[in-house]
Amino acid sequence: MAVIELKKINKYFGSGTSRVHVLSDINFSAEKGQLILVIGPSGSGKSTFLTIAGGLQRPSSGNVIVRDQQVDQLNKKQRDRLRLNHVGFVLQSYALVPYLKVREQLEFVRKVKPKNNLTNSELKGLLIQLGIEDLVNKYPGQLSGGQTQRVAIARALYANPDILLADEPTAALDSERVVEVGKLFEELAKTQNKAVVVVTHDSRLATFADKVYEIMDGHLQLKSPAVTG
Template identity: 60%
Template sequence: MAVLTLKQINKYFGKDSARVHVLKDLDFSVDKGKLVLVLGPSGSGKSTFLTIAGGLQTPDKGSISINGQDMLKLTPKQRDNLRLNKIGFVLQNYSLVPYLTAMEQFQLVDRIKKEGNISSDALTQLLQQLDIYELKNKYPDQLSGGQRQRLAIARALYTQPEVVLADEPTAALDSERVKEVGKLLADLAHQGNKAIVIVTHDSRLQDFADDIYHLNDGVLEKG
């Protein structure tokens, strides 16, 4: 059974002559244990698709469900709780708190989500896998773009979500790091039984994907 399902999603921006049809009758689903790649050029609607999939934006038409639960029928508080417990985000702007060190980013999560996060030992192992453990006392502005990106990936995985939604997670990484992050995410999907959805224009990730979709001009097609 699919853990995340989108049906007949339509999204518009603007009004009258400036109205743009960003997503067009979009259908999508992903099972646990799968890493799915959504490829598309800039402006194709990838980020809009991802934020709608995670309940950060509302479609004009269509439905979104997590484990069969319709997100659009939940109250804002229920939706926030669902995102906190079920979905991990890796967004393009990293969403790191600038005045907290790398390790304090995780301590902040502990204050918001008090149970179900990975153990201290598992966090250490994850940071070592991403080659950022030695940076645990650094602030975001002391990190390179690639290091901030890897920290954002670690923070998204920290809550042990069932679904991970990643927006261009390898954009700031060189080819060797892309291979490391791609393998890490594929292993987490397959061995950790998570559904991982990556929207990107980075074709270097194709070798790690179980399924590949293409999004062009708001139309999503598989293969």
């Protein structure tokens, strides 16, 4: 059963002769336990797709449905609550607070969202799974790029969302690191039972995905469906 659906999504920017059709009749769905890639080059509409899927901006037309709730029918407070409780983000910048230790980054999540997060034992297991259990007293500036990424993933998953959205998680990584990231997201989708949606230009991740979509000039096409049976 789909935990997130996009139905006939269109997005325009600008007006008159400057009007640009960024997304065109997009249809998309994701279920828990799936890793789904949306692959496309720079300027293809990937980031707009991700921010609309995550409720950070509204489409010009069409419907976004999260856990059977039609997002455009919710007021701002309801949309914010839906996003807080059910959608996690791993952005390119990682957006860690530079003056907070890893442990404090996670504590901050608990202050913003006091209920329905991972339990202490579940969080400990996640940190071990991500290989960052020994970094909890480090500041972001003391972490490598890969460690920073894993902390950002832990922070997103600590809130126990149904959906994890990741933006270009393999940017500037060599092939060995890409394989590590692909395996990690595949494992997280299965073991944490999340719908993991990754927007990327990196086709090397396709090996690990249940479904692969291609986005080009605002048009989305399913290239590789999940194998069932």
